[in-house]
Amino acid sequence: MKRSPKHETLDLAEMRRQITALRSRHSENLQITYLLNRLLIKIAYLSEPESAAHAEQLREAFATTMADIEKRIRP
Numbered sequence: 001m002k003r004s005p006k007h008e009t010l011d012l013a014e015m016r017r018q019i020t021a022l023r024s025r026h027s028e029n030l031q032i033t034y035l036l037n038r039l040l041i042k043i044a045y046l047s048e049p050e051s052a053a054h055a056e057q058l059r060e061a062f063a064t065t066m067a068d069i070e071k072r073i074r075p
Helices: 012-025 030-043 052-073
Strands: none
Touching (some): 012 030, 030 052
């Protein structure tokens, strides 16, 4: 997912789809699955972020998780 400008709304449904697809691709890797599940738990109950600051925290959590996964895929 591309980093969105601060004023753009956060599409949580799209974020969930991307996380789920990535989790399916790496289902044999328990470390990656664990990281993605933790992120899914953070956004599973949300229909939208509570505030702009909350949206930014979710974007940062997504970016951090993706960076961690990238490191594990390509050491």
